Amino acid sequence: MTGKPKDLINSIDFTPPEKPWDDVDADLSSGRFCYPTKKKNLEYLGMPTTTKDEWSPADEEWPLPDNWQEIIYEGFKDRLEKYRSLKVFMDICVRCGACADKCHFFIGTGDPKNMPVLRAELLRSVYRKDFTTAGKILGRLAGARPLTKDVIKEWFSYFYQCSECRRCSVYCPYGIDTAEVTMMARELLSLLGLNINWVLEPAANCFRTGNHLGIQPHAFKEMVEFFCDDIEEVTGKRINPSFNRKGAEILFITPSGDVFADPGTYTFMGYLMLFEHIGLDYTLSTYASEGGNFGLFTSSDMMKRLNAKMYAEAKRLGVKWILGGECGHMWRVINQYMDTMNGPTDFMELPVNPITGTRFENAASTKMVHITEFTADLIRNDKLKLDPSRNDKFKVTFHDSCNPARAMGLFEEPRYVLNSVCNNFYDMPESTIREHTFCCGSGSGLNTEEIMDLRLRGGLPRANAVKHVHDKYGVNMLACICAIDRAVFPPLMEYWVPEVGTTGIHELVGNALVMDGEIERTTNLRFEPLTDEETEE
Amino acid sequence: MENSRRSFLKIAGLSVLGVSAGSMLIGVTPRLLRASDGDAQPKFTSRPEAMTATRWGMVIDTRKIDHDLNMKLQEACHEIHNVPDHVGISNAPRHEIKWIWPTEFKHAFPNQEAQFLSSRLEHTELPVLCNHCENPPCVQACPTKATFKRDSDGIVLMDFHRCIGCRFCMAACPYGARSFNFRDPRPAIKTIRDTFPTRSKGVVEKCNFCAERLAQGKLPACVEASEGALIFGDLNDPGSDVRKLLDEQFAIRRKPNLGTFPSVFYIV
Amino acid sequence: MQDKGKIIAGLIIFFMILTFPFWYNRGAASPAPEPELTQKAKEAKVCIADTEYMRTEHMQVLDVWRDTVVRDGKRVYVNAEGKEYVASLSDTCMDCHSNKAEFCDRCHNYASVTPYCWECHTYPEEKK
Amino acid sequence: MNAAYLYSLIAVVVLGLIAYAGVEAAGLDGLFGLVIPYVALLIFIIGFANRMLDWARSAVPFRIPTTSGQQKSLPWIKHAKLDNPTTTGGVIGRMLLEVLLFRSLFMNNRVGFRQVGDSQRIAYKWVIWLWLFGILFHYSFLTVVIRHLRFFMEPTPLLISGLERVDGMLQVGLPGLFISGVVLFAAATMLLLRRIVLPRLRYISMPADYFPLLLIIGIAVTGLFMRYYTKVDISRIKELTMGLATFRPAIPEGEIGGLFYVHLFFVLLLLAYIPFSKLMHMGGVFLSPTRNMANNSRIKRHINPWNHPVKTHTYEEYEDDFREKMIEAGLPVEKEPK
Known part of the structure; x- marks a missing residue:
């Protein structure tokens, strides 16, 4: 499907086409779009459906309800009243172009509609036509265009080529956030039953089973116990975590991706070992078994519906506070939405680290602490015995996930932990990390196989920076604090920088952690020897 | 304000840009020369009585110079040119403004062999002033062309309007003939003469060979006051007074090794 | 409706600043002053060019004068009618228009124009 | 819309001709000098207020600041108080840096390709031009606007004549050159050329992007022409403007000239155009939720006014x-x- 990396990168052309952008139709050929949602998921979640059960975006005629224009108009109007962000962002863009080359999808595809300014124009042009005086009178001269089915197709194409990473917002002089625009556009599309299966299926799963992957309670427990077997084999220590236990001090919630797929599973093992070592009074929940929230990629209502179980479960179990695992968009929801949507949290207490006594004042209202904040605090207070040399075969770099970076500002905590648990840490160039970080290319529910070419292109800027430190320092391990990253990077690295692996931070913590009474370790959590003969020179 | 304007220019180095932008804007077609009405064009000319030459020069007969004459020369010059006298207000040497002033032989001619100098030369101060060099280093140093050598008669002049006070010219002049207005000159002028403008703070000034008097057909003020010790004329005219004198008498110029070719000669 | 108070306060401040000239003048009429002519100027009847031209271009005249006098050494200006004038602000202009305050300053102050001529050039009242 | 600037150019030229012909040929001095100014000012004030209040009417359901620095977390981790503010003071600091210094634009960079071996690499270069032209444009425009208050105030406040002295400190030519006017013209022209010359920017530019730039260039050109070239009698102009500012509108005796009316008409057009255009960014920048909010929703609960129950x-x-x-x-x- 996709050629050699060299050919792909050489094929990128930033020259815009001859025709003006509003005369260019969206490319909806195979491989250029995400599969639409199966009807059963929409029905299960009680969302609007299309008029046909089976359809493809490649079809000439889309199965839209008769009054689709009215639905969009009313939906748009409603959202303009509900979101000042939308209205302001529709009105004040001056098209200065500062955002144009900040989007990883633009850099990877050269498609001008992937410039954040034009992506938002797709919506703005319709806004001007329907909601502004100038647009109504001057029409195209004022940048207004009527809402046609082609526009809907264009929206479907390009708002599912935005991973809501917010990088453009950092460079915008007015802070115009394309993520916000994309979220609104996706909500509008959802009103017509247009959504993608890779988002809605996890959302439906999550609604029912508590997690995106649809793991039922007994299976969830079995999988965790399976990790405990592996931990016992590596360390000689048996861990028996509790599930749905009332009266525990802390509820631990992490994305279900870490339970289900490598390399996230190793990160999960790291959590378990850490908690065991410090003797934490915590419990896991099979109901709140998902930190992530694909509702964020659907609509604010769906986000709220999926998020509600976190606080509900904390209340039911009577915990004092919640500890959250390594996940990207999960933390955007927790930091910016959760308390507003599902608070207040007066049934919990201000989070206090029971080992160090540190009060997490910055989580005074949400009562939820990020695992790297927690671990950094433990390390700072010298509560962990660490042997970083166990990670010596890794030369590690760190990928700031978009959401913890630009919707939270979690920069130093993971770096502090990394520097404590491994001896070889190298940051990527400044313009590609922290608030300037690049998306993995598949965030916001785009981690789906059918658009692999697009994902590889979107991930190119990140991979390019990894390649830089790989060439310069011999980096062979990409650490991240996001479950989507851990699913995305293996194929992305395989394509662009095959020598680099992917890991969560707590996998490295698990490796370095010297537990009381453990046997002498000969392998890491992946059952690989601690040192590579090849790298030993 | 004056100083801020000047230091701004100095720092930003915008002078050239500013001047060119300005002259570009206003110099498109000087409207003035397009006439206000009628067909006749306004024009400029000189007075018929104006004295002209192709290279003005001066010969100073040091034998006729004494202290009193020196003072008289300076007074004559400074008075008509509104040169401030800061004595009593500020005695800092750098604040002193001088167009023509007396100095000792050894200072005026530092390269001359001064051993066993005649006691006359050793003890008399000689008048020194701007040499109106044929090859003036100050003109090359000026970034705004405020200092320029007039093509028609070789006088090295200053356009005070243009001076931005960078003092490059002062560094370039080997004779120390230029002074900088560190202070507002007006309070230090005893009687302001309205026949000549004063200067403003932050501007450099020096002797102009009385260009304004020559235009009216008058000799320079110092020459007029010199009782024959200073002779003025066209160096390029073999029949002029100065040339005749130079034919007869041996005269020296200050720092000839620098190649500036002064137009002021000293008969010793 | 969040921050509505702040937004309205901001708007009011903005409009106050915007309409400041209205408050500042408080509706007081201020007609443009006319330059006053001295007896000598009245008798002369004509300036170096016609009045309309001098109203708008006098600064240009002075600019060309100063350049020509200082740089070219040509100190006599011959106007379109062939009449000769010494090109000098202090000697020629101020000879006729010796009333700087009434002739120059009124309009300059009205239009907020601060020429720096007088930093160096003298005008009649200054003569001591 | 590759020729979008042509529409705007034609529009500006036609509008200029209307004002010129209206005054010079049709003698409509009163319309262009007395009526339109008040109408334009009213349109601006009402339109501007309307737009701001319209934005104010929309809810701000969530705290969604873009965090461009380290969050406030453990006491030993240095918190980026301006880039990731948790307090109102921090937000004000961030907004001031943004509004006064265009901080986000300052860190702009450009993506390009670099040949490494036989394949290409992506490389980023810090580019300052957009920031530079932008900030020169805005500040010179502000200076020009403030300077023009001398036409609307009598006596002219010291602050304004002081600004004129600073602006004219080059003391070049007569009438003395104002730096701001030339810089405004140059910066606006650079911003325009940028849109026309850079292919990507030309692709995203609409007539609504060229029109205000061309209008402002028109204002600058007519202004520069009047001041430095064709000349106008500014006493008479001040009489006209003072009449407007004291609510005693009258056309003064004597010739003012069509060019002045073109200049004035352009200014008024711009004023009336602001509320209906992207130029509202002057007010909107203060309302952008990604910049004007503190990142403190983990510390303090933010209330969504329309938070409704959902089926869970x-x-x-x-x-x-x-x-x-x-x-x-x-x-x-x-x-x-x-």
């Missing part, structure tokens, strides 16, 4: 779905099966 999947429903399996796996349940 409660634990009870969940347990009902999976009770048997849970019991079998040894997971605690709330209700024993009957």
Whole structure:
């Protein structure tokens, strides 16, 4: 499907086409779009459906309800009243172009509609036509265009080529956030039953089973116990975590991706070992078994519906506070939405680290602490015995996930932990990390196989920076604090920088952690020897 | 304000840009020369009585110079040119403004062999002033062309309007003939003469060979006051007074090794 | 409706600043002053060019004068009618228009124009 | 819309001609000098207020600041107080840097390709031009506007004549050159050329982007022409403007000239155009939720005014779905099966 990396990168052309952008139709050929949602998921979640059960975006005629224009108009109007962000962002863009080359999808595809300014124009042009005086009178001269089915197709194409990473917002002089625009556009599309299966299926799963992957309670427990077997084999220590236990001090919630797929599973093992070592009074929940929230990629209502179980479960179990695992968009929801949507949290207490006594004042209202904040605090207070040399075969770099970076500002905590648990840490160039970080290319529910070419292109800027430190320092391990990253990077690295692996931070913590009474370790959590003969020179 | 304007220019180095932008804007077609009405064009000319030459020069007969004459020369010059006298207000040497002033032989001619100098030369101060060099280093140093050598008669002049006070010219002049207005000159002028403008703070000034008097057909003020010790004329005219004198008498110029070719000669 | 108070306060401040000239003048009429002519100027009847031209271009005249006098050494200006004038602000202009305050300053102050001529050039009242 | 600037250019030229012909040929001095100014000012004030209040009417449901620095977390980790503010003071600091210094634009960079071996690499270069032209444009425009207050105030306040002295400190030419006017013209022209010359920017530019730039260039050109070239009698102009500012509108005796009316008409057009255009960014920048909010929603609960209840999947429903399996796996349940 996709050629050699060299050919792909050489094929990128930033020259815009001859025709003006509003005369260019969206490319909806195979491989250029995400599969639409199966009807059963929409029905299960009680969302609007299309008029046909089976359809493809490649079809000439889309199965839209008769009054689709009215639905969009009313939906748009409603959202303009509900979101000042939308209205302001529709009105004040001056098209200065500062955002144009900040989007990883633009850099990877050269498609001008992937410039954040034009992506938002797709919506703005319709806004001007329907909601502004100038647009109504001057029409195209004022940048207004009527809402046609082609526009809907264009929206479907390009708002599912935005991973809501917010990088453009950092460079915008007015802070115009394309993520916000994309979220609104996706909500509008959802009103017509247009959504993608890779988002809605996890959302439906999550609604029912508590997690995106649809793991039922007994299976969830079995999988965790399976990790405990592996931990016992590596360390000689048996861990028996509790599930749905009332009266525990802390509820631990992490994305279900870490339970289900490598390399996230190793990160999960790291959590378990850490908690065991410090003797934490915590419990896991099979109901709140998902930190992530694909509702964020659907609509604010769906986000709220999926998020509600976190606080509900904390209340039911009577915990004092919640500890959250390594996940990207999960933390955007927790930091910016959760308390507003599902608070207040007066049934919990201000989070206090029971080992160090540190009060997490910055989580005074949400009562939820990020695992790297927690671990950094433990390390700072010298509560962990660490042997970083166990990670010596890794030369590690760190990928700031978009959401913890630009919707939270979690920069130093993971770096502090990394520097404590491994001896070889190298940051990527400044313009590609922290608030300037690049998306993995598949965030916001785009981690789906059918658009692999697009994902590889979107991930190119990140991979390019990894390649830089790989060439310069011999980096062979990409650490991240996001479950989507851990699913995305293996194929992305395989394509662009095959020598680099992917890991969560707590996998490295698990490796370095010297537990009381453990046997002498000969392998890491992946059952690989601690040192590579090849790298030993 | 004056100083801020000047230091701004100095720092930003915008002078050239500013001047060119300005002259570009206003110099498109000087409207003035397009006439206000009628067909006749306004024009400029000189007075018929104006004295002209192709290279003005001066010969100073040091034998006729004494202290009193020196003072008289300076007074004559400074008075008509509104040169401030800061004595009593500020005695800092750098604040002193001088167009023509007396100095000792050894200072005026530092390269001359001064051993066993005649006691006359050793003890008399000689008048020194701007040499109106044929090859003036100050003109090359000026970034705004405020200092320029007039093509028609070789006088090295200053356009005070243009001076931005960078003092490059002062560094370039080997004779120390230029002074900088560190202070507002007006309070230090005893009687302001309205026949000549004063200067403003932050501007450099020096002797102009009385260009304004020559235009009216008058000799320079110092020459007029010199009782024959200073002779003025066209160096390029073999029949002029100065040339005749130079034919007869041996005269020296200050720092000839620098190649500036002064137009002021000293008969010793 | 969040921050509505702040937004309205901001708007009011903005409009106050915007309409400041209205408050500042408080509706007081201020007609443009006319330059006053001295007896000598009245008798002369004509300036170096016609009045309309001098109203708008006098600064240009002075600019060309100063350049020509200082740089070219040509100190006599011959106007379109062939009449000769010494090109000098202090000697020629101020000879006729010796009333700087009434002739120059009124309009300059009205239009907020601060020429720096007088930093160096003298005008009649200054003569001591 | 590759020729979008042509539409705007034609529009500006035609509008300029209308004002010129209106005054010079049709003698409509009163319309262009007295009526339109008040109308334009009213349109601006009402339109501007309307737009701001319209934005104000929309809710701000969530705290969504873009965080461009380290969050406030553990006491030993240095918190980026301006780039990731948690307090109102921090937000004000961030907004001031943004509004006064265009901080985000300052860190702009450009993507390009670099040849490494036989393949290309992506490289980033810090580019300052957009920031530079932008900030020169805005500040010179502000200076020009403030300077023009001398036409609307009598006596002219010291602050304004002081600004004129600073602006004219080059003391070049007569009438003395104002730096701001030339810089405004140059910066606006650079911003325009940028749009026309850079292919990507030309692609995203619409007539609504060229029109205000061309209008402002028109204002600058007519202004520069009047001041430095064709000349106008500014006493008369001030008489006209003072009449407007004191609500005694009158056209003064004597010739002012069509060019002045073109200049004035352009200014008024711009004023009236602001509320209906992207130029509203002057007010909107203060309302951008990604910049004017503190990142403190973990510390302090933010209230969504329209927060409505949603259908969730409660634990009870969940347990009902999976009770048997849970019991079998040894997971605690709330209700024993009957």
